[in-house]
Amino acid sequence: MPTPPVPDRYTSRFDQTYDVIVVGFGFAGAVAAIEAHDAGARVLLIEKMPDPGGISICAGGGLRYGTDKEAAYEYVKATNAGKTPDDVIRAFADGMVELKDYLESLAHPVGATVEVIHRSANYPFPGFDSLSFVQIEQVPGLDIDAEYPHVHGTRNSRGTHLFKVLHENIKRRGIEVRLGTPALRLITDRNGETRGLWTGGAAGARAIAARQGVILACGGFEAGTELQEQYWQFGEVRSVAFRGNTGDAIKLGQDLGANLWHLWHFHGSYGFHHTDPAFPLGIRVKRLPDWTPGVNEPKVPMTWILVDKQGRRFMNEYEPYFQDTGHRALERMDTTTQTPANRPAFLIVDELGRQRYPLASVVYNDRDLPPYTWSADNLKEVENGILEVAQSVEELAAILGAEPAQLQASLDRWNAACERGRDDDFGRPAGSMEPIRQAPFYVGKVWPVVSNTQGGIAHDAHQRVLNGYGEPIERLYVAGEAGSLWGHLYLVGGNLAECFISGRIASDRVTGLPSWDQPSEPDIKHSDAMTPA
Numbered sequence: 444m445p446t447p448p449v450p451d452r453y454t455s456r457f458d459q460t461y462d463v464i465v466v467g468f469g470f471a472g473a474v475a476a477i478e479a480h481d482a483g484a485r486v487l488l489i490e491k492m493p494d495p496g497g498i499s500i501c502a503g504g505g506l507r508y509g510t511d512k513e514a515a516y517e518y519v520k521a522t523n524a525g526k527t528p529d530d531v532i533r534a535f536a537d538g539m540v541e542l543k544d545y546l547e548s549l550a551h552p553v554g555a556t557v558e559v560i561h562r563s564a565n566y567p568f569p570g571f572d573s574l575s576f577v578q579i580e581q582v583p584g585l586d587i588d589a590e591y592p593h594v595h596g597t598r599n600s601r602g603t604h605l606f607k608v609l610h611e612n613i614k615r616r617g618i619e620v621r622l623g624t625p626a627l628r629l630i631t632d633r634n635g636e637t638r639g640l641w642t643g644g645a646a647g648a649r650a651i652a653a654r655q656g657v658i659l660a661c662g663g664f665e666a667g668t669e670l671q672e673q674y675w676q677f678g679e680v681r682s683v684a685f686r687g688n689t690g691d692a693i694k695l696g697q698d699l700g701a702n703l704w705h706l707w708h709f710h711g712s713y714g715f716h717h718t719d720p721a722f723p724l725g726i727r728v729k730r731l732p733d734w735t736p737g738v739n740e741p742k743v744p745m746t747w748i749l750v751d752k753q754g755r756r757f758m759n760e761y762e763p764y765f766q767d768t769g770h771r772a773l774e775r776m777d778t779t780t781q782t783p784a785n786r787p788a789f790l791i792v793d794e795l796g797r798q799r800y801p802l803a804s805v806v807y808n809d810r811d812l813p814p815y816t817w818s819a820d821n822l823k824e825v826e827n828g829i830l831e832v833a834q835s836v837e838e839l840a841a842i843l844g845a846e847p848a849q850l851q852a853s854l855d856r857w858n859a860a861c862e863r864g865r866d867d868d869f870g871r872p873a874g875s876m877e878p879i880r881q882a883p884f885y886v887g888k889v890w891p892v893v894s895n896t897q898g899g900i901a902h903d904a905h906q907r908v909l910n911g912y913g914e915p916i917e918r919l920y921v922a923g924e925a926g927s928l929w930g931h932l933y934l935v936g937g938n939l940a941e942c943f944i945s946g947r948i949a950s951d952r953v954t955g956l957p958s959w960d961q962p963s964e965p966d967i968k969h970s971d972a973m974t975p976a
């Protein structure tokens with residue numbers, strides 16, 4: 444196929460003109476569009492997929508919220524381990540304390556209710572106990588299947604309710620939304636100042652002007668295989684929820700010289716691959732409660748252990764927030780064989796474990812994939828081959844390709860640790876330990892799986908995209924996961940909080956700029972918006 448021509452970066456012939464263009468219709472894009480509209484801008488919100496929602500619509504739905512700015516700042520600063528500038532963290536912490544009022548301002552007009560749930564943060568850093576979640580309690584009458592048939596597995600999730608609230612706010616304001624419309628390339632003047640962008644889609648390439656600026660809210664690179672191959676040690680990791688996020692913000696931004704930060708960091712666990720190649724998403728293992736070391740420990744059994752190809756345990760399967768860091772131990776490289784040591788690893792349960800609860804759950808936004816629900820008794824997955832059955836440890840070892848004696852020794856050691864109530868090898872919390880001894884045994888291959896990425900475009904505290912020298916690229920802003928601030932350890936609920944906070948900041952700044960085609964005095968409130976960082 445011939446390569447399509449690269450659109451003209453410097454075109455001044457625009458098909459249409461808006462004040463602000465927002466790229467991506469997830470939470471960050473929706474908030475940015477609402478705020479820009481409310482500030483008086485004529486807004487265009489474009490989304491490359493045929494349906495709205497992105498990863499956002501699959502989310503659990505809790506936004507991290509705090510009432511104490513300083514405590515929130517201290518906590519987030521500690522988790523970022525120096526990788527994200529202090530003023531960016533400060534702006535985020537300031538935004539956290541406003542989230543409840545802000546969410547109420549969007550929820551109440553559409554009849555939805557909001558609730559606050561106190562839940563400490565994941566690690567015992569200063570400020571961890573000051574934090575809560577704020578979320579949509581209910582959108583009366585919402586029928587998720589009817590309204591969002593492309594979304595699967597979210598009936599109990601507050602995230603879809605949250606999306607509905609934003610969607611309704613977009614509709615009620617009459618904000619123009621174009622689905623199936625990707626941003627292809629940014630347009631600039633000869634000095635590199637953003638002027639708009641080229642869109643694609645069924646209508647063909649269009650040059651759209653953005654008189655105040657462009658906000659990139661087009662997510663991370665969960666499905667960006669090229670970027671994963673380049674920046675992650677073992678390359679591709681399957682996305683668990685969505686195939687639309689291919690790292691386009693990174694490409695769009697880099698085209699204009701954007702700097703990047705912490706691309707290595709992603710939020711993910713270990714999970715299964717479906718045996719049907721037509722189901723290309725990863726499947727996260729069951730979400731069990733998070734815990735905080737030294738503060739509280741989980742009292743819920745985790746029915747499985749993981750072993751490597753030799754049949755040896757190699758990790759604490761239940762780290763404090765294993766849905767976030769669970770993939771990390773699977774990324775170890777065996778330097779002798781130059782291969783991943785634990786990828787895939789093997790998840791083992793016994794008959795009691797198989798019966799206790801579903802080992803995984805599936806949530807995704809994809810109209811082209813068939814509905815898939817993990818079975819309550821895990822037997823459908825035995826039938827379709829995601830799990831294999833072994834009547835004895837010997838048979839189990841044969842499935843792994845391990846020495847039976849080694850696997851038996853691992854199971855004996857684990858069962859002895861369960862009896863003792865202490866895992867001296869990897870520190871698994873005692874309340875989660877269950878012996879594995881009653882045949883038949885069940886085993887499934889597990890790989891790292893990515894929920895969402897935590898690195899992307901570097902930005903300042905105003906959400907301005909920065910180049911490699913730390914200078915802003917004029918009129919180019921980023922919001923949400925496309926420029927995620929989480930540099931080292933993630934805070935549960937932090938991504939959604941970031942979508943809201945960064946979407947608001949980006950809109951506030953961009954709508955404070957004079958239009959480039961009608962220069963006027965900048966708004967006093969935003970008079971620093973054009974100064975280099």
Ligand SMILES: Cc1cc2nc3c(=O)[nH]c(=O)nc-3n(C[C@H](O)[C@H](O)[C@H](O)COP(=O)(O)OP(=O)(O)OC[C@H]3O[C@@H](n4cnc5c(N)ncnc54)[C@H](O)[C@@H]3O)c2cc1C
Nearest residue numbers: 467469471491497498499503504626687923924936938939
């Ligand atoms: C199962 C699951 C549960 C989660 N639960 C939580 C939770 O409870 N709390 C929390 O804080 N975080 C949670 N997360 C993470 C959180 O959902 C995401 O980090 C967040 O929703 C990202 O929002 P976003 O608006 O930045 O991106 P998205 O919601 O992914 O939106 C980006 C949009 O941009 C579109 N796009 C991409 N490229 C282009 C282009 N070139 N042109 C136009 N459009 C484009 C995409 O199609 C997409 O619709 C969860 C993640 C998963 C997978």
